Amino acid sequence: MDELTLVERLRSEIPEDIDVTGAERRWRDRALAGTGRRRRARRPLLLAGVVAAGCAGAVTVVAVTHRPVEPGMPPANVAAVLDQAADRAAADPVPRPDQFVHQDTVELRRVPNNGRWYKDRNQSWISVGGTAPGLFRLKNWIQPRPDEYVPLDGDSVIAPCGQRAPIDRPYLGDLPADPDALLRLLARQGDGARAERQWEAASDLIARPAPPGVRAALFRAIARIPGVRLRTDSVDAAGRHGVAVTRTRDGVREELIFDPASHRYLGRRDVITRSGDRLGARGSILFSSALMSTQIVDKVPKPRAGVAVDAC
Structure with missing residues (x-):
């Protein structure tokens, strides 16, 4: 690992909503006053570690990362959040190949061209083994205007997966349950810099059903992506408050x-992070979702009339 990557990871331990500029300046002033010499090139690395430890209230960064957090209290850093999420996911039940995972999701989106919001409810029944048809059900909660494109209500049958790559399947049953192996796989997806590819792929996978071990490994892999805060x-x-693991790119902060x-x-x-951005005002929300429930079921509901068939 090079020094720039290490600095970025150390600084990611500091929550985004804490301003450490003053602490950095005071530390630098005391250090320079004590030595009478100019700061060496490697000082920012040391500074980042001291500030990260100071803001988290511990002596060392390693101790902070693995410190247990009391229920209901905010975790200290990204690694703490995702370690706890991974431990929780690893305890979930493992479905059988002949079963289905039912997910109920609410989404808020901007209508293209006019900025109006629409809300929809997505329900999916995903085949664990990938050999049986699944079902996707969409329900809009606003009435679209004539000039708006809003996906129509209805059902879509999800065809069996066949020979599709494991990462492209709705159920992520064949992905590696190892964070390092997952990071290598994520880096082979999409375009852009390595960390951007990993984050974009992980953000897509996080909403899909997966075995407990794979889901736990994905959470721990996300914690190792540079630039995550x-x-x-x-x-x-759904209006539920939580802590968010984030990464900002192209003027948009993406929050998990x-x-x-x-x-x-x-x-x-x-969330838009730059004032005057063409996407809207700073602080405006572009998209939000809420995973309301996940259940393991034995059957898929009968599709409604006019059903379409989608690829796996």
Whole structure:
């Protein structure tokens, strides 16, 4: 690991909503006053470690990362949040190949071209083994205007997966249950810098059903992506508050939200971070979701009339 990567990871231990500029300046002034010499090139690395430890209230960064957190209290850093989420996920039941995972999700989106919001409810029944048809059910909660494109209500049958790559399947049953192996796989997806590819792929996978071991490994893999930060408060599409693991790119902060007490994944939110950006005003929300429930079931409901068939 090079020094720039280490600095970025150390600084990611500091929650985004804590301003450490003053602490950095005071530390630097005391250090320079004590030595009478100019700061060496490697000083920022040492500074980042001291500030991270000071803000977290511990002597060393390693001790902070693995410090247990009392239920209902905000975790100290990204690693603490995702370690707890991974431990919680690893204890979930393992479905049989002949079963289905039912997920109920609420999403809030901007209507293209006019900025109006629409809300929908997505329900999915995903085949664990990938050999049986699944079902996707969409329900809009607003009446679209004539000039708006809003996906129509209805059912879609999800075809069996066949020979599709494991990462492209709705159920992530064949992905590696190892954080390092997952990071290598994520880096082979999409475009851009390595960390951007990993984050984008992980953000897509986090909402899909997966075996407990794979889900736990994904959470721990996300903690190792450079540039990932922590926000101590965020809100999902259902209005639930949680802590958020975030990464900012192209003027948008993408937030993965977790319940601070149960450590379950709640949903996602995308927030504009630059004033005057073409996407909207700073602080505006572009998208949010809420995973309301996940259940293991034995059957899929009968599709409604006019059903479409989608690829796996």
